[in-house]
Each structure stands twice: as C-alpha cells, then as structure tokens.
Amino acid sequence: MTSIDVQDLTKEYGATRAVDRLTFSVAPGRVTGFLGPNGAGKSTTMRLVLGLDRPTSGTATLGGRPYTTFDEPLRHVGSLLDAQAAHGSRTARDHLRALAASNRIPEPRVDEVLEEAGLASVARRRVKTYSLGMRQRLGIAAALLGDPPVVLLDEPSNGLDPEGIIWIRELMRGLAREGRTVLVSSHLMNETASFADHLVVLGRGRLLADMPMREFIHARVQPRVRVRTTDGAALRDVLARHGYDAVEGEGDGDGERWIVHHARVADIGRLTSAAGVPILELAAEEGTLEQAYLDLTASAAEFSAQSPSQCPSPTQPQEA
Amino acid sequence: MPFAPVLHSEWIKIRTLRSLVAGLCAILVVTAAFSALAALDTDGTDFDPLFSALFGVSFGQTAAIAFGALAVSSEFQGGALRVSLAAVPHRGRWYAAKATVVGVAVLGVGLLTGCVSLAVGKAVLGDKGSGLSWGEGLRGAVGCGIYLALMALFAAGLTALLRSGVATLSILVPFLLLVSFVIGDLSGSVADFLPDKAGQVVLHETSEGALGPWTGLAVTACWTAAALLAGAWSVRRRDA
Numbered sequence: 001m002t003s004i005d006v007q008d009l010t011k012e013y014g015a016t017r018a019v020d021r022l023t024f025s026v027a028p029g030r031v032t033g034f035l036g037p038n039g040a041g042k043s044t045t046m047r048l049v050l051g052l053d054r055p056t057s058g059t060a061t062l063g064g065r066p067y068t069t070f071d072e073p074l075r076h077v078g079s080l081l082d083a084q085a086a087h088g089s090r091t092a093r094d095h096l097r098a099l100a101a102s103n104r105i106p107e108p109r110v111d112e113v114l115e116e117a118g119l120a121s122v123a124r125r126r127v128k129t130y131s132l133g134m135r136q137r138l139g140i141a142a143a144l145l146g147d148p149p150v151v152l153l154d155e156p157s158n159g160l161d162p163e164g165i166i167w168i169r170e171l172m173r174g175l176a177r178e179g180r181t182v183l184v185s186s187h188l189m190n191e192t193a194s195f196a197d198h199l200v201v202l203g204r205g206r207l208l209a210d211m212p213m214r215e216f217i218h219a220r221v222q223p224r225v226r227v228r229t230t231d232g233a234a235l236r237d238v239l240a241r242h243g244y245d246a247v248e249g250e251g252d253g254d255g256e257r258w259i260v261h262h263a264r265v266a267d268i269g270r271l272t273s274a275a276g277v278p279i280l281e282l283a284a285e286e287g288t289l290e291q292a293y294l295d296l297t298a299s300a301a302e303f304s305a306q307s308p309s310q311c312p313s314p315t316q317p318q319e320a
Numbered sequence: 321m322p323f324a325p326v327l328h329s330e331w332i333k334i335r336t337l338r339s340l341v342a343g344l345c346a347i348l349v350v351t352a353a354f355s356a357l358a359a360l361d362t363d364g365t366d367f368d369p370l371f372s373a374l375f376g377v378s379f380g381q382t383a384a385i386a387f388g389a390l391a392v393s394s395e396f397q398g399g400a401l402r403v404s405l406a407a408v409p410h411r412g413r414w415y416a417a418k419a420t421v422v423g424v425a426v427l428g429v430g431l432l433t434g435c436v437s438l439a440v441g442k443a444v445l446g447d448k449g450s451g452l453s454w455g456e457g458l459r460g461a462v463g464c465g466i467y468l469a470l471m472a473l474f475a476a477g478l479t480a481l482l483r484s485g486v487a488t489l490s491i492l493v494p495f496l497l498l499v500s501f502v503i504g505d506l507s508g509s510v511a512d513f514l515p516d517k518a519g520q521v522v523l524h525e526t527s528e529g530a531l532g533p534w535t536g537l538a539v540t541a542c543w544t545a546a547a548l549l550a551g552a553w554s555v556r557r558r559d560a
Contacts, residue, residue, distance in 0.1 A: 051409050052402050053559040068409040079406055082399035087337065094336035102329035102407045142403065 002063035002076070002149045002181055003027050004049060009058035011044055011205075018044040020205035021058070026183045026198075028149070031176045033196030033213065034185035035293060041205040042185040043081070046154050050079055062150055072103040078143030079152040083135040083159065088128030092119055092138050095127060096145060105146055117141035118167070132159030140168065150181040157191055169195045189290035201293070203300045213289065220295040221287025225260040225268045228281035232256040238275040244268070255280045326408050326417040334391060334421055343387035344425060347468060348433045351380030355437040359444035369449045370460045370525040373441025377464055377523055378496075380433060381471045381516065384426050385492050388472030391422050392551075393485025401560045415480065415555045419548055422476050423469050430468035434461030456525055459533060463522030466537055474515060474544045480551025515543035 004026040011019040019041040026032045036042050047053040049060040051067035059066065062077055070076050086095045096110045114123045117137040127135065136159050143151055153172070157165050172195050176182045183200075186192045192199075199216050201209040209216055229235045232248060235258055239246045249257035260268055265284045272279050334340050354376030395401045395418075408414040438457050442449045479488040496516055511517055512529040521527045521536030531539060 047402070047559070050402075050406050052405055070409065073409055074407055077406075081402050081406075084398035085400050085403045087394055087397065087400060089338060090333075090336050094332065098329045098332040098336065099403065099407050101332055102326050104325045 004150060004152075004181060004183060005059075005061045005064070006045065006049065007059045007061075009045065009048055009060055010056045011041075011048055011053060012056045018205050019048065019055075022202070022205070022207055024200050024207055024210045026181055026200070028181040029176060029179050030197035031172050031182045031184060031195050032198045032200055033192040034183055034200050034202070035189075035192060036185075036187070036202035036208075037297070038187060039204075040202040042202055043154055044205075045202070046079070046081060046152055046183075046185065049152065050077070050081075052081075072105075072146070074099065074103040074105065074146035074148065076146070076148055077150045077152065078146060078148040079154075080136075080139040080143045080156055081152075081154045083132060083139045086127045086135065086138055086142075089126055091124050091126055092130070092141075093123040095138065096142060099142055100145055103146055109145060109147075113141040113144045116144065133161055133164050136160055137164065140171070148180070151175055151183070153182075153184045155185055155187070157186070157188065165191070189288070189293050193289035199289075201296060203297060208296055208300055217287045217289055217292040220292035222262045223264055223287065224285040225263045225265050226281070226283045226285050227258045227260060227268065227272070227279065228255045229258065229272075230255050230278050230280065232258065234275070234277045235272065238271055238277055239268070242271055244271075259285075323413060323417065326413055327420060329407070330414075330417045330421040333394075334425060337390075337394060340387060340391055340394075343383055343390060344429045346383035347380045347387065347426065347429050348436060350383050351376035351433045351464075352437045352440050354379045355441045356444050359441045359449075367448075368525045369441075369445060369452045370456055371523050372445060373438050373449065373452070374434065374460050374464055374523040375441075376437055377433075377467065377520065381468060381496065382493060384430070384468040384472040385475040385496070386489060387426060388422050388475035389479045389485040389488040389492075392418065392476045392479040393483075393488070396479075396483045396485075405560045411556050412552065415552050419473060419476060423473050426472040427465050427469035430465030431461060432465075433468065434464030437461075437464070452525070460523055463519075463533060463537060467519040467522060467540065470519060470537070470540045470544045471516070474540075474547045477544065477547030477549070477551035481547070481554045483554070513539055515540045518543075 006022055006024050009019055009022040010017065022041070022045060034042050044053065048055050049062070049067060067073060067077065086092070093110060093114065096113065097107060100107060100110050111120070111123070114120050117140055119134065119137055119141060122130070122134065127138065130138065136156060140153070140156060143153065156168050160168060172182050172184060176197070184192070184195070193213065196213050199209060199211060199213050200207070227235060227246070236246050239260060244260050244263055246258045246260050249259050265282060269282055272282075355373055358375030359372045395404055404414060405411060438461055442452065475488055475492055478492065479485050482488055512531055518531055518536040519540030521529065521531050522533035527533060527536070
C-alpha cells in the first residue's frame, strides 16, 4: 500500500511562499479531496510531490520514496496536472504511445485506457480537435496508463460535461475501492462532496484541515431543521419557550417556511406535536461541504488579519 | 532507468509530429534544390565545384535549425514538459535522449542530403564538376551530414536554455542569413570561428582560412556542446 507523505514542505518563489511548511499524509483506499481557493498551493504541492518543482525545504514521498527515484514512475504514480499538456498536432493515441514507451508499458494498454476514458473512437484524431472535456479524459487516460497504485488529479472535472463528471466520480471511487491512493484537487465544493471521503484543505499554502469529510462538515456546520406550518406564530412561541430560535424563511403561499438553527428533527418534531402546532413539512438540513468550507476560510481570513500571537491558526501556531 | 525506452519514446514523439517530419524533409529538398540552382552559375574566379554542389546547405541548415528548435520547443508548450518529466523524472536522461534523437535524425537526413545534393550538383555541373574526386565528394557529403546535425543540436540546446523555439529561431535565423553573410567575407578573422563559418569549411574543396575541414567541424562541435550544456543546465536546474 502506497501513501503520499508530505513532510514540512515549503516552496518559495522569490518572496512569496506558495507552500508553507505543509505536513499531511494521503492514505490508500479512499478518495482524498484537496481543497483550497485558487492560489492556495494545491497545484504547487502536486508538482512538488511529482518532483517537477524543487522544494525550498521539506520532503514529499510516495510509499517512502521521492518520486524522482522511481525507475518507471508511471507504473507507481499516475498524474493529471494540465489538460493542455498533450501536443495539439499529435493524435491522442500517439501521445499515449510515447508515454507508454518511456516506461516500457505494453502498447495494448494504450488502447485499453483510451477505451476506458471513452476516447477509443477518436483516438486517431489530433488533440487540437478535442474539446476541453476530451482533453481532460485524455489526461486521465494518461494517468491510468501504468495501472498505478497512486493517482494524483488536478481539477479533473474541469470542462467535463455532466456525463463526464459522473464518469470521473465513479472512476475515482472505483480506484479507491481497489485500494489505491487517490488525491484529487478541486475548488468546486459540491463536486468534491460527491466523491471525497477525506479532505485536505489548504489556504495560502498552509494546512487548514486534514480530516474525514463527514467530520469536517459536522464540526463546522450546526444542524438545522426546516419546518413548514400554517401557524407560524404558534410555532415560534412553542420553540421560543424551549430556547430555540425559529427564523421565518420564504413562503410560497402554501404555509410558512421556518428554519430552526442548532436543532434536530427529533426534538422539534416532539415539541411541535405536543403543542399541537400544525406541521406540513419537517426536514433535517444537513450541513454542506460548501458551508463548512466557507466557515473554515472565514475563520482563516480572520486569523490572517490579526497578529499570529492573538489568534493561533488550527495547525500553524506561529508565523515563521 | 534504462536509456533505450526513453530513446524509443522520444523517437515516437518526433515521428508523430507532422511539422517535425516536414522539417526533416525540408532539409533534403531545400539543400538539393539550392545546390542545383547554384551549380547552374559557375562563373567567377573562385569557383569551387564541391561548394557549388553543396551550396544549398546554407539554406538547408535553416530547416535543420527549425527542426532542432521545434523538437525541443514542443516540450515547452502548455505543460508538456511536466508530462514528459513525470514519465522520465531523470532529467539528464530525458534531455540526452531528446538530443540523441534530434542529432541522429538530422545526421541521417544530412548524410542523405549530402549525397543527393552532390549527385544533383554534379549532374548540373557536367564537365565543370569533373575535377571533383570521390574522396572530396565523400568528405563533403559526410561533412554535410555532421554539420547539419551539429547545427540542429545547437538550436536544440539553445531552445532548452531559452525555453522557446521562437526566441531561438529569431536569434539564429537572422544570424545565419544576415550576420554571417555580411561579415562572412572578412575571411581570416574571428568570423572564421563562428559556428556556421567554421563548420562549412568542410563543404569547400580547398580551405584558405585558419581552419581545415575537420578542425572547422570541431569548432562548430564546440559551439554545439556549449549550447547543449547550457540547455542541460537549464533543464536540470529549473522547475518544470
């Protein structure tokens, strides 16, 4: 089993620190979502892991080895960094053949991955005739070429159509089920929520969170209950008596919608039923990854606006 | 990591790009065509049958340079280098394979070009070319191949250093077409040691300057080695 281990990784470009003493591990058997706003250092971290950029300090290893020590790296790690990387004048098949040859991957495998990526029928067309979604599929085919136990994908759903997004989601989940290590960067929250088991969140090159996705959401977003009633006043009264704060939402003529913060359906249901408030609808609102993420970045922004000693960040107690 | 698979991969990259294959063909066609034209004009006091038959090299080398620059610059477009280096993380090996493939391809085409130009040139020259011995012809054809390969590698190394085919070509093409022609007449000066002037001595029947045919090629080889080393330094040192 191969994990990705990033240890105290730092990368400076001149005066800017793109990656700041980053330490985390990506475990096999699950999809790890790599989140952060643009410029947070996700792509830089991936390039550092792949030995393409040199770290200012720190290490990144795969199964304990730096990427550059692999003899035939495509058999160990598959990566998609940039969908535009294939030369436009080459056919998709020739692009993959050249890659396969360098790592002594047998040629039939090229046709296999093209088939898997849904590009078999256009494999002999020049890449410049491809849409962004097709290029993205070609990049994913290249990542799968060596049947690697570790897969790194940078924004793989960019440009994919709805069908493609479902395909990549199922593919990544399938790879994780097979016991592979899958690290997928994204800045799309709903998208990431649909495939990630675990999250690594970056902000300004620093680690903001490294935990299971469910835990991340539950720790940051309080549960809410949505209630629809014909008697809003009665509802508010009964809830207020029990210390709940009900806020009126948008009504659509068919009853009034209310949102109860910090509440669970079981409690609210029992209370309203005992008080005889007529209920048309009662539903739990699960926190979304987006809400949790925004909560995290808001607190991170607050932190960076203050001095480090006043407000320590979750992982980095002091500025270097 | 063995070298042969990397070489194979780089060779696939060359022959699957139409522009590169066209560049190789252009070396042969342009050189032979201009050699034939030059052989029609045999007037002048310093008539040299060997150089007449290989005159087109001055133009064919532009195609060789374009080939060398394009073969490398295709790696610097849109993150292609990252894909290449992710597959072959040993950068020195990757660069050596790229240079080997470029050099061998142009050497092969260049040797063929030398033979074809010589045959065409001799045919056009007719009697005037009869003074040309087999030995001189062979030396010219081999020299033509080596010279073109060295120039292509010179461009390849420069492209790796500058990370841009456009930059390389906008330096080398004006240099070869203008500077060298203009100061080329100043024989017996430092101009003799410019990469193209030095290497082209081998294409002449007789040499007047400080350099002979093979020492001239050696001077060009030094320029090429310097460019390749500078390119290697850039590839190894910089972030991809």
